[in-house]
Amino acid sequence: MRYSGLRLLTQALTGNRGWTPAWRDPQPKRAYDVVIIGGGGHGLATAYYLAKEHGITNVAVLEKGPIGLGNTGRNTTIVRSNYLLPENHNFYEWSLKLWEGLEQDLNYNAMVSQRGVLNLFHSDGARNAAARRGNAMRLDGIDAELLDKEQVRAYCPLIDVDNGRFPVMGGLLQQRGGTARHDAVAWGFARAADARGVDIIQHCEVTGIDVEGGRVTGVQTTRGPIRAGRIGLAVAGNTSRLAQMAGLDVPMESHVLQAFVSESVKPLVDQVITFGAGHFYISQSDKGGLVFGGGLDGWNTYAQRGNLPVVEHVWAAGIAMMPSLSRLRGLRQWGGVMDMTFDGSPIIARTPVAGLYMTAGWCYGGFKATPGSGWCHAWTIAKDEPHRLNAAHTLERFRDGRLLDERGNGPFPWLQ
């Protein structure tokens, strides 16, 4: 059923009784050409683009719970492509382009809002790094602007430019960056993939991956075995566990990232702003809640909850950046389990096991990658080779020393 304002009106007149499920709830078949493990944004997008771009529709997305409640359903929704390394910013830019036409493509309003993303800096060194990044982006045709202190003040008057412990020197702005409605992204991809014949199978946990002669043949699930010619992993923080089912240890650790939302208030913060002198970033949801977060709790965990020290740091950094937020109240706090790699960049690649692919290692930045990751992952699965855009995002790069370490933090996932 196509969504439109008119449909909304006619349905309203008939008591909204005619709406049908956004996606079917099918029984798993015995075999599929491709099985995607993980019904987050990345898995669903992979399935959608397999069907749409490559005509592969005998596809199942297996999700252990309800779709979209992993990191897709708990992230702070920032989309941008302002990365330093060309391997990264060219990929993310493609993803951003997909975002720009996503709603019309999916016929689902994911509320992609290009409200601008501003990264503040507070020192000469950080300014130079921002300039290097912004210039790198501009050379590759991606929008970026360097704001000085006065421009920052004008852009967002709530920012304390002068009086903080680390006064603001300026910021790197990407106007085309912004936010998108996280839940709608999962639902929109699910609905569109379903419409193209993909089976979305919820409450179906993969418990084993069958490998014969170095090649995948299928999966074991809580709803029985399912055969598959090719398997794509898109399970975020659970990648290590799934990869181990196929006999692989991957350079990845699982860490929790917290997020917070304040009580809802009238429009206050119209952009996405990140602090440069502590871990803090913020935007305001359409519902009015200020959505904010910071850094990792910093130790391996699979639990979707965080602890007070990070709360204290993030909230203090928030007040340092925007002192007027002080009297607002925090409403809710949660966490998501991040698939942290050892260089902070993702892996979209074939694996040493034939027929097994993964899109993983998204760290705390994979929401913005959702369409691009699905698109490249689908390409890699369909053609058994990477697209130019994900050619560098291999598993082997760690062994080869061809790291994509944006920030130079080294092989310490908890610092990435």
Add this chain to the structure above:
Amino acid sequence: MTQRFRTASGGRIDRNRVLRFRFDGRAYEGHPGDTLASALLANGVRLVGRSFKLHRPRGIFSAGTEEPNALAELRSGARREPNTRMTMAELYDGLEAASQNRFPSLRFDLLSLGALAAPVLSAGFYYKTFMWPASFWEKVYEPLIRRAAGLGRAAREPDPDQYETMHAHCDVLVVGAGPAGLAAARVAGAGGARVILCEQDFELGGGLLMEPEHAAWRDETVSALQSMAEVTILPRTTVFGYYDHNVLGAVERVADHVAAPLPNTPRQRYWTIRAKTVVLATGAHERLIAFPGNDRPGVMLAGAAQAYATRFGVKAGARALLFANNDAAYDSLFALQDAGVAIAGAVDPRPESAGASAARARGISVWADSEIAGTSGGTALHGAHVRRRGGAGTDTAVVADLLCVSGGINPAVHLASQSRTPLRWNEALATYVPGVPVLAQHSAGAAAGVTGIAEAAADGAKAGAAALGAAAPAIPLPTGTTADARVLPIWEVKARGKAFVDIQDDVTTDDIRLAHREGYKHIEHAKRYTTHTMGTDQGKTGGIVGAAVLAEARGERVQDVGLPTFRPFATPVTWGAIAGAHVGKHFAPTRRTALHEWHVRNGAEFMDAGQWLRPAYYPIPTDTDAWESVLREARAVRRAVGICDVSTLGKIDVQGRDAATFLDRLYTNTFSTLAVGRARYGLMLREDGIVFDDGTTSRLAEDRFFVTTTTVNAAAVMAHMEFHLQTAWPDLDVQLASVTDQWAAMSIAGPKTRDTIARIVDGIDLSNGAFPFMAVGDGTVQGRPVRVFRISFSGEMAYEIATPSGYAEQVWNAVLAAGREFGITPYGVEALGLLRIEKGHVAGSELNGQTTAADLGLARMLKKRGDFIGRTLAQRAGLTDTGRPTLVGLRAARRDEKLRAGAHLVEPGSTTSHGWITSVTRAVEIEGWIGLAMLRGGAQRIGTRMHATFPLKGEVVEVEIVSPYFVDPENQRVRA
């Protein structure tokens, strides 16, 4: 007449004192002991807010934290605080509040016209529309949605109040001071435990506060607790979150019950409480029933109406009707009757009940086996339609301005659930109660599903004893009988009209069913699709009702559907409180060198280096801009002599039999061959082969070294050393001490350096022969001990003088005096940077965690023999690739053109980046701007020209690629 709805007597308010306050500009009066909500009700104010989406009129619904409707902007200006629950706001004289989410006024809210479009504004409608044209989302639709949404308005100025943190430890933390919590605290306290008792209300007592007959027990228990030295009582303190290892967070509202905090007093205090055992006596929240019009001002939870009557001395209406599915709620109605409220009757879905009989005995008419199918009225309730259950027969219209609702109770399991205690379904109460806890924790009283004062108190005493873990002393307990809290689980009355399950966010039963129909069948999907339980009250009164409606749609039992995850904050808490004192300049600590005050007195401009403050440069009146200062300082060094505070460099004293072996393994070069009294420049890699840090290390004795690190990496290098010493090579005899703060250090550089310091340094022959480049020695300056290092970062003849930091200023002044005749000039970090760039020394911008030794032209420093950290992985193909960018120098081809760090190097006309500029400066040794860059094929490009492009500013500068060593590549000067 003011306070028309005040009862003649009773309640815990102080009728002898009058407090004046304003709501939406109008003046009212109340009494100490009132909340804003009770005071408004006393004055007959019913309409207090507008709902989130449909802007429907809203009244006061509860008497506690669960309040969905009665949210106000409290105070004004920089102290404005949106979304304050009127039911928690303690009245004070001069309080000012305003209603929110309405335009232009509460009574005439234009946005309420949108309610006409309500059928279109069904759950998730925005996902289905607003997609065309694409560009309209940011420009038109989204701003409209945003303006209509949101609740109160935040302040836009910095908060003038102070906040604080507090760390606490206890044997037993009791959360909630109702009968259960008071009893638990008393038992544990009497048993000798260290107890903390937190109560979010300003009065201790919980349910006791609305039961005058138990006032005596309450008072006696409270004073017993107050007399116990090891019991800390924290009223106005909300425990907001339950974290791992029995650590809980709480916020104490120290000064919210006054207009502004007293001087020297924080507004709120954030407590981190580490408890051996926790007793959760958080009580219960009454729940609503979904029936059409259940959101109209005048509809109120039964227990709340009782609390207003008996605790606050307020009649929440003139004529009350009860709609309840349990006997306990009748007690509330009786309390209203006793308080002088006219009673319209009781509507009970049960065919017969003890409550109904008791009501009839009090002359109250009861519609049994009945339900409420709708309400009438505008911005206030006029009446309700009563009908037989299921809709048989005709409706009866009952006139009432207060409709008390009770659908049963939900134990406040928020904190228990956050601590991973599983929830268990309780059939009698048709709700969840805590199961067996995972951590050392007990739930007691209504929080555990044990209702009634006597029962709750007894249960609390039991929990207190269990928490004590020892023989528990007996305490007096209240007695009495309690009405039955068991319910007939009805959740919804299906009739025409909107029946709300989330009153704040306008989520109706139909919305839940729509979500289900569209496939959002899981409770978490339904929550997100409809926004049910996502408001400031987090569905405390209606959450389970929505779940029940969903369960019915799914054809399942409520307990099989579950509830959305309970998360902190059990009740929202102030952002500023958690930030505590870490605001403004105190966001992070400040680190100052021993010479800081000298720098201040001498007009230095400071810059941040991590937490350090360092002088950037020292402007003098004749300098017209910063560059002039910097160039002046740098020239002084190149031509005569300058002095720079380099105390911030990390310094580590390394001792032990194996100190040299240890350093050999840490650094890429060798230290075991270094002679005593000599220093060597060292390079350290990370284990992944990337450069980590550099610095000079001096050998003070066979078994003692003095290591320096870069300023920013000081702590990381120390930890790196300790890690390897303790985990990889625990057999080595090495001791490490940070002496960064023990030693102040100043670099004296320039051709006149020796002439300067030779005058004041005693005990060292500073002649070139006796004290050559890289020599180290101990001496004195005017009786102060100093350690002199002949090392140079600037490329000039230079000595570093370190002295115990208490003598820093004395030694510094001695050097200044000695160098005065040469024009000795203090120089800051900017000039230091200029000098090192001219010399081609790498620093933070090049040692950025992405470069290898070879990239930086330091490959020769990797020793060929022996292990060192990073040796193996540095040889990976990707790190030895000859295509990697390497260090080069740059000059602007046109000498007057400015270079910028962060520019990229391209071939003219191309946008392909071959590298980037890491550091730039105006030079003093040569003309114009110079820089360092990382450039692919750098060595081969030396002598060529490229474009340095800075698209962010639209600048392109032609540059010459040159050797990075602009000054004295042969190192003549440093050895002079």
Add this chain to the structure above:
Amino acid sequence: MIRIDCPYCGPRDEVEFAYRGDATVRRPSADAPADAFYDYVYTRRNPRGWHVEWWHHAAGCRQFLKVVRHTMTHEVRQVAPATTVVDVPSE
């Protein structure tokens, strides 16, 4: 908040410590092949369950401690000096 009972200092908040990752990997000897160093630096089991990990008591006694912690419950079962051999609990 994780509380770690330092064998030297007693129970302390996690903020006093710096996490340093998996403590089951050991630095290979100097002559080990590159793969051994690769595994040491990059390969991780990343278990959902008991994890043996380094915590540096940076703001306390400066010791690297071996901490046996569960990555779902965050329960800490053992805290030991660096050279102690600890077993990974099976459950």
Add this chain to the structure above:
Amino acid sequence: MSAPEPVSPLARHLTAGRYGAPGDAPVYISERQCVLVQLFARKGRGDDVASAMQAGFDLQLPSPGNAASAGEITALWIQPDAWMLVAPRGSEGALAARIKAACGDAGSVVDQTHGRTVLHISGRRAAWVLAKLCRVDLHPSAFGPGRVAVTPVADLACVLHHSDAAPGFDLIVFSSYAVSFLESLTHAALETGYDVA
């Protein structure tokens, strides 16, 4: 020439007087001028260092979490096989040299007199004020006179010594942070009021 006097980083920051709330239970804040020497036992030489200190100074080196005094010297345990020795101000470097002489190659000695600053806080509510800044339990059942904790106070590394029963606490902090530390400490003491001697 008289012996040169070192200058404390707090020299210009502690001005005698009464500050903060005017209540009747202020805390008292002062700086102590001390010599500080960090002593390590070398690998496997713990016993030798212990007996050297016993013989040379009649000092029994304390166990983890504790302090011990002999004459004017107080030893604070700071990490395994390492102690901070605190003594009244004396001539520069003399104590470190005496200790090194006593321990010989069994110990490593580092003078930290200038590297650390010692503040003292006392008064009935001193522990309450400290609880705003300090995460360890200062209750008498967990801490007390003679006890030492190496722990952050006001987010800064600190050696906290319950030095006297009055109660009074020594706070040994890095000199470069001393001013910042003092700001936090005095801010925390505004509520009780504080007295600088």
